[in-house]
Amino acid sequence: MDEQEIGILRLGLDFSQPLYEQIVEQMRGAIARGEIALGEKIPSVRELAHGLKINPNTVMSAYKELERDGLTETRRGQGTFITSAQEKVDDFRSEWAEQVIDEFLGKMENLGYTVDDIQLVIQRKKEDKE
Amino acid sequence: MDEQEIGILRLGLDFSQPLYEQIVEQMRGAIARGEIALGEKIPSVRELAHGLKINPNTVMSAYKELERDGLTETRRGQGTFITSAQEKVDDFRSEWAEQVIDEFLGKMENLGYTVDDIQLVIQRKKEDKE
Amino acid sequence: MDEQEIGILRLGLDFSQPLYEQIVEQMRGAIARGEIALGEKIPSVRELAHGLKINPNTVMSAYKELERDGLTETRRGQGTFITSAQEKVDDFRSEWAEQVIDEFLGKMENLGYTVDDIQLVIQRKKEDKE
Amino acid sequence: MDEQEIGILRLGLDFSQPLYEQIVEQMRGAIARGEIALGEKIPSVRELAHGLKINPNTVMSAYKELERDGLTETRRGQGTFITSAQEKVDDFRSEWAEQVIDEFLGKMENLGYTVDDIQLVIQRKKEDKE
DNA sequence: GTGGTCTAGACCACG
DNA sequence: GTGGTCTAGACCACA
Known part of the structure; x- marks a missing residue:
């Protein structure tokens, strides 16, 4: 479980569960526990992928699921942000x-x-x- | 209703979990709750597969997992039995x-x-x- | 707009819109108009990908979206089916x-x-x- | 409220559509409904970008599209004007x-x-x- | 720079 | 056979 710090996040992945799901769960947790402020920017797809040493597409899957959950908002050309609605x-x-x-x-x-x-x-x- | 039932097992329309796992969990529950007596014989793979209208391979996987759990014993030529050790x-x-x-x-x-x-x-x- | 027949479907794709979205829309239409019966199996990911001459991953994206919409149900190892709930x-x-x-x-x-x-x-x- | 307003344009928090398109649509609407008079000068790229707090490139794209539509004319050294042809x-x-x-x-x-x-x-x- | 779509091709779990 | 995850790497639209 190599832990990596990326931006404000400390993420660690193992191989017993899909990687993208682990990202989703850890992000959900960080948001639910208030560790990431509302409206805050989360690491870019490429940044996180590089930090976790995984493929950007895998991070994309995770980010899309977070958006479907209504927890994030993506702004084309700008990045991905936590929803500002508490x-x-x-x-x-x-x-x-x-x-x-x-x-x-x-x-x-x-x-x-x-x-x-x-x-x-x-x-x-x-x-x-x- | 597409539901299939045989003995204490009942398979519904839940496809969110692997079929073989559903069988395992129901068996585990029935044994743990004492609904199947210790030492009792359980249906053969073929019988159960036919009764539930599923692939024998699926039942096979389930039975293997139960044996790994130590909950069942296979006696050559006789069939599969619940362990007799409480x-x-x-x-x-x-x-x-x-x-x-x-x-x-x-x-x-x-x-x-x-x-x-x-x-x-x-x-x-x-x-x-x- | 090369039209291809795959199973019961007649699909045609162009390049002015994401491919996976076009598949989603055409499937939605076919389901909404009742051209595919409830509970019916739709072409497998590989089948459709081959028929449309596109990558299986692209079809996967489309199928996942249909499932999120609640229009399809996927059964591991068996295929993808239209929901049976009218x-x-x-x-x-x-x-x-x-x-x-x-x-x-x-x-x-x-x-x-x-x-x-x-x-x-x-x-x-x-x-x-x- | 993060909303930015300048003249008849109002940009809200809608990120489901490209920013430049939102500008184009609002302009088109204002012209079609006659809210901007024919021949009238519209804000310079820099002015509008500053007023809406967005990237000048974004405004540029919008203005180009309006010109392609035949709704505006650029006069060298003077700025951009609504067409005077009803x-x-x-x-x-x-x-x-x-x-x-x-x-x-x-x-x-x-x-x-x-x-x-x-x-x-x-x-x-x-x-x-x- | 950002997110988004697509391909080619690998490997896994399930039935 | 089925769906699902992942990688590597390309290309596009937007800001």
């Missing part, structure tokens, strides 16, 4: 979380865990970390 | 849950949710259901 | 038309045409054809 | 409208709408506005 970011964050949670609960229930079991396990996880 | 089932269940939970927590933290946030959201989900 | 097709058709109409009315009003003017011109167009 | 404006307006209408009808027919359908939808749009 609302879009918030909507995306909660929808995305909802989806992740439902998938998780489904898998756990499939294994026979009740919601109470789940709460307990998470609680234990939390205490382990401390 | 211990193996329990180990698998907790390891698998651990993995699911870690993946979940990772995704949620990526979106900027703390463990407390997560506990809250799950609690609310639970109350919604009731 | 509702999705209808929704897409009316949303798409709405968008086309708004864009049109905007342009015409920009040129100083009133809605009545527009109705008249279209009427005349219609009579010309007959 | 005829040219009228010709342009009807040709342009023709083109817009044909494109629109093509798209709608692609979606399976008949001319009558289209008339109806536009009628409904009109009534909605009132």
Whole structure:
């Protein structure tokens, strides 16, 4: 997991998942956590590709998906920017979380865990970390 | 309805996940929840493939993964059986849950949710259901 | 505008617009007009690419967009199929038309045409054809 | 609000269309609707670029297209002027409208709408506005 | 400089 | 066989 700093981002990629998806997820995270300010420019396709040592087309795929998500806006000849609408970011964050949670609960229930079991396990996880 | 069913398995119209994985997950769930008794024989590859109207190769992949998990045993000339060691089932269940939970927590933290946030959201989900 | 027949489709491409967009539009049209039945398989990426003498990646782009639109469903290892939900097709058709109409009315009003003017011109167009 | 305005031109935050085209369309509209008098001088490239806070090259492209349309004339040492031939404006307006209408009808027919359908939808749009 | 489209050709996972 | 990801490298439109 070679980590690279590109602009304000610190990205690391592995090979167990499509590269472009990893970029998308890490960007989504950085935006949702507010590490990139609204309206801010993100690295150009070429810049990021060079920094991560991957093909520009791969970065393009990632950037297009972010735009479809409504998280970025691309301005021809200028670059790619985070949306300036806080609302879009918030909507995306909660929808995305909802989806992740439902998938998780489904898998756990499939294994026979009740919601109470789940709460307990998470609680234990939390205490382990401390 | 295009849904196919055989024994405890039910395949619907979900193509977002590989078919063989869907079979694996349903089997894993049924075993973990004790719906299939230890030592019980499961359908042959050909039987299941025919029953679900899918390619035998697909069933084959699923059965191989279950065997790798240590949940089934193949007895030459007799067929495939659920392991008769309760211990193996329990180990698998907790390891698998651990993995699911870690993946979940990772995704949620990526979106900027703390463990407390997560506990809250799950609690609310639970109350919604009731 | 070399027209090629591929499966049930008759597609023709020019170079004044991105190739993948032309494929998307022609497919959308064929689906909206009901020329391809719901649930039907469309040509494989390679088949269509070969038929149109273009690169498979270009066809892939088009097919991905159709899937994002909810008009197709892709089944790994099997192919790409028109959605079997009539509702999705209808929704897409009316949303798409709405968008086309708004864009049109905007342009015409920009040129100083009133809605009545527009109705008249279209009427005349219609009579010309007959 | 990031909106920039100069004279009759107003540039908003629309990046779905090239900037230079937006300028061209607004100019065309203003001329066709008679909001700019025939023979009138329009701002110099530099003035407009500065007023709209955009790159002079962008304005340049727009002005070139207007001249190709026959709507403006460049007089050496004096600047750019709207054509003083009413005829040219009228010709342009009807040709342009023709083109817009044909494109629109093509798209709608692609979606399976008949001319009558289209008339109806536009009628409904009109009534909605009132 | 920016994003966007396209090709040629490789390799992978799935059924 | 199917779709999907990735690379290398070309060329275009826009600012």
